[in-house]
Amino acid sequence: MKSSSENRFKKLMCGTLALGVLVALSTPALAGNIEGRVTAQGLKSAANIAVYVEAVPGKTFTAPAKAEVMDQKKMTFIPHVMVVQKGATVEFLNSDPVGHNVYWPNVGGNRKLAHNMGTWPQGAKKSFTFNDEGAAPLLCNVHPEMSGYIVVVPTPYFAVTNKEGEFVIKDVPAGHYTVKTWSEEGKPVSQAVDVAAGNTKLNLTVHR
Amino acid sequence: MLLNKSFKLHVMVGLLLSVGIIGLALFESRRDSYAIPAFARKYQTSCATCHNNYPELNDFGEAFKKNGFKFPKDDETFVKEPPVLLGAAAQKQAFPNTIYPGEIPGTIPIGFRYSGFATINSRQPVALGFLPRTDLFTPNTFTILAAGSMGSNLSFWIDDDISTGGSGADGGLGDGYIKYNDLGHFLRLPKDALNVRFGQFELDLPFSQARTINPTDYDIYDQASVAMQQGTTNNPFVFAAPQRGIEFGGYPNDGNFAWSVSFVNGSNDQPAMRNSKDVYFRVSQKFNLDRDRNSRKEIQAAGATGPRDHTSIRVGAFYYYGRNALNLDGTLLPGFGILREPFYRAGGDFRFKYNKFELYGLGMFGHDTNLFADPNALTLLHAAPVTFTGGFVQANYWIYPWMIAIMRYDAVNSPTDFLNGVSLHNTRNRFSPGLQFLIRANLKAVFEYEHRWQIPFGLPGQSFRPNSFTGGIGYSF
Numbered sequence A: 001m002k003s004s005s006e007n008r009f010k011k012l013m014c015g016t017l018a019l020g021v022l023v024a025l026s027t028p029a030l031a032g033n034i035e036g037r038v039t040a041q042g043l044k045s046a047a048n049i050a051v052y053v054e055a056v057p058g059k060t061f062t063a064p065a066k067a068e069v070m071d072q073k074k075m076t077f078i079p080h081v082m083v084v085q086k087g088a089t090v091e092f093l094n095s096d097p098v099g100h101n102v103y104w105p106n107v108g109g110n111r112k113l114a115h116n117m118g119t120w121p122q123g124a125k126k127s128f129t130f131n132d133e134g135a136a137p138l139l140c141n142v143h144p145e146m147s148g149y150i151v152v153v154p155t156p157y158f159a160v161t162n163k164e165g166e167f168v169i170k171d172v173p174a175g176h177y178t179v180k181t182w183s184e185e186g187k188p189v190s191q192a193v194d195v196a197a198g199n200t201k202l203n204l205t206v207h208r
Numbered sequence B: 001m002l003l004n005k006s007f008k009l010h011v012m013v014g015l016l017l018s019v020g021i022i023g024l025a026l027f028e029s030r031r032d033s034y035a036i037p038a039f040a041r042k043y044q045t046s047c048a049t050c051h052n053n054y055p056e057l058n059d060f061g062e063a064f065k066k067n068g069f070k071f072p073k074d075d076e077t078f079v080k081e082p083p084v085l086l087g088a089a090a091q092k093q094a095f096p097n098t099i100y101p102g103e104i105p106g107t108i109p110i111g112f113r114y115s116g117f118a119t120i121n122s123r124q125p126v127a128l129g130f131l132p133r134t135d136l137f138t139p140n141t142f143t144i145l146a147a148g149s150m151g152s153n154l155s156f157w158i159d160d161d162i163s164t165g166g167s168g169a170d171g172g173l174g175d176g177y178i179k180y181n182d183l184g185h186f187l188r189l190p191k192d193a194l195n196v197r198f199g200q201f202e203l204d205l206p207f208s209q210a211r212t213i214n215p216t217d218y219d220i221y222d223q224a225s226v227a228m229q230q231g232t233t234n235n236p237f238v239f240a241a242p243q244r245g246i247e248f249g250g251y252p253n254d255g256n257f258a259w260s261v262s263f264v265n266g267s268n269d270q271p272a273m274r275n276s277k278d279v280y281f282r283v284s285q286k287f288n289l290d291r292d293r294n295s296r297k298e299i300q301a302a303g304a305t306g307p308r309d310h311t312s313i314r315v316g317a318f319y320y321y322g323r324n325a326l327n328l329d330g331t332l333l334p335g336f337g338i339l340r341e342p343f344y345r346a347g348g349d350f351r352f353k354y355n356k357f358e359l360y361g362l363g364m365f366g367h368d369t370n371l372f373a374d375p376n377a378l379t380l381l382h383a384a385p386v387t388f389t390g391g392f393v394q395a396n397y398w399i400y401p402w403m404i405a406i407m408r409y410d411a412v413n414s415p416t417d418f419l420n421g422v423s424l425h426n427t428r429n430r431f432s433p434g435l436q437f438l439i440r441a442n443l444k445a446v447f448e449y450e451h452r453w454q455i456p457f458g459l460p461g462q463s464f465r466p467n468s469f470t471g472g473i474g475y476s477f
Helices: A002-026 B002-028 B037-043 B059-066 B089-094 B183-187 B415-419
Strands: A031-041 A050-053 A068-073 A076-078 A081-085 A089-094 A125-129 A134-139 A147-153 A158-160 A166-173 A175-182 A190-195 A198-207 B051-053 B110-121 B140-149 B154-163 B172-180 B195-201 B243-250 B257-264 B278-288 B301-303 B306-308 B312-326 B339-354 B357-374 B379-400 B403-413 B427-431 B434-440 B443-450 B468-476
Touching: A031 A050, A031 A190, A050 A081, A050 A147, A050 A166, A068 A081, A076 A147, A081 A158, A158 A166, A166 A175, A175 A198, A190 A198, B037 B110, B037 B140, B051 B379, B183 B195, B243 B278, B379 B415
Parallel strands: A031 A198, A068 A089, A081 A147
Antiparallel strands: A031 A166, A050 A158, A050 A175, A068 A076, A089 A125, A134 A147, A175 A190, B110 B140, B110 B468, B140 B154, B154 B172, B172 B195, B195 B243, B243 B257, B257 B278, B278 B312, B301 B306, B312 B339, B339 B357, B357 B379, B379 B403, B403 B427, B403 B434, B434 B443, B443 B468
16 A cells, blocks of 8 residues: 555656656746847948847757738838748738739749749738748839848747847847848848847847 | 912922921931839839830830829829828818819929930932931930829820930920819719810820830821822821820720820911811720639739739721811912812721730821812812821830830831832831840830831932931930
């Protein structure tokens, strides 16, 4: 009887311990934010610069289930720059009463990844899953002044700068990483950063 | 004796006019063409929104023009330069006790255009006079353009050549008109079934000459009826010149059917030279051949790689009637009174569009009553009418969106011109292959070779073919 009770107690303890370890591993207790400002030198604006964590060693990420929406409204791509994780699906919406088209001549400079989405009427959407990293310049072949970008990055840790160049990358696990930038006009910038719990400051400068 | 002198003078004037017109067609007919930078600014959009190869309009551009220079749907949401209100919209409720509210463009809707062409000419026989083998950038044309809308129904257009043919030569007004859209609204007609415009304008031609992509005119459009030794006919009317008058027209059924009736002076862009007015009719029907029925209702078709012009065929017919009058002041043929010479032009046209290819053409028949002054009996006799037939066929193919290959064939059959020594045969043929490059959406280089008909000179059987090569640039801003 005694041994049976002891066994049950041991099993309970082991289960609780295992659960505790699992919870500890899955809780971002040691995650923090990377926040800072991008200074743009020689660029029209510090806005719309993608800032992202290049990789998290030993970790792969599943594609997000929810699709992002890239709108075409008043003959403008909204948002102008969208950052998505590799494998993410983007829904292209036409909100205009005029015909639009979306195509990109390359992804990350690779012309083999060029794609033309065709045309669809007002209010309708077309989806595309981006499985290749890099920036896809979005164009409309009837309104050449329109442009937008989808920047496909390898991790879910990314942000886009506001008008002041400010950004916040949220919930980054503590660790040592390389943060990179992508911008429409500027050269990419890489900078190492050590992320700890709380907010980690990071200022970057992007040159034309 | 006086009569003979007058008649000779008449013939001489006619000869000079005829030679002048044909000369113009041969060597100087570098027409202006227009794209409207003011609209690009107003909507912050590229020229390519309305033009596949400016100034030719694509389906969207045609819908924009027909809608009184406004986007066909939800125009106000696309305007990036809000207009200046000349009265609050609510003032409509106070009408007629207040001026009806209107608006003007937010910024001055002015654009400019420059074009310059160079030509390489065949070696011309001395007997026909000296013609340089090459001529660089003649004419240089600088044009001011203004167009826009003034409220919900009113629109306007003005284009004026500030200089042509070199420095300081005033080319004058091209088109200058105001248009009221949807006048039929008051009669409960479908939208845009009845519109009106008045001023100076190019007739509702099947294919615009003023806004052609070609560096040279369509020959049939420049054909004037001048009898010279064959009678009294000396009609200055040419089909493509701007006319002064009023036009009623409409395009219900999404613009697929269009009609217009114009009443004009008939003296091109000159003041009226006679009391009677001319009348011009045109009807056309476009058949949308796109397989996707839903797509047919859209302004542009939903192509696999983006919006494109609908696959379509348009057929149309036109008729112009006027009564030319000569000797109005009695100095041309003293004692004869006024010579009234009714004339008409009638024809049909087609336009086929398929993806990157378009083919279009026009055929026309011209007929002018012709008289003969009998100096002995002081009477006017009916002479053989001055007639002509002709037209053109043109094919355009977009090799790239910025590179367009063109082949055009013009023909004018005029026995009168032949009898007067203008051409070696009744028919004047011309082949004009060309290539055009959109270096930018507003900057274009055009090249065209013109293989022309033979002109007789000197001894019988001698002839000269005034071929030429034209290259040029044009830009709008």
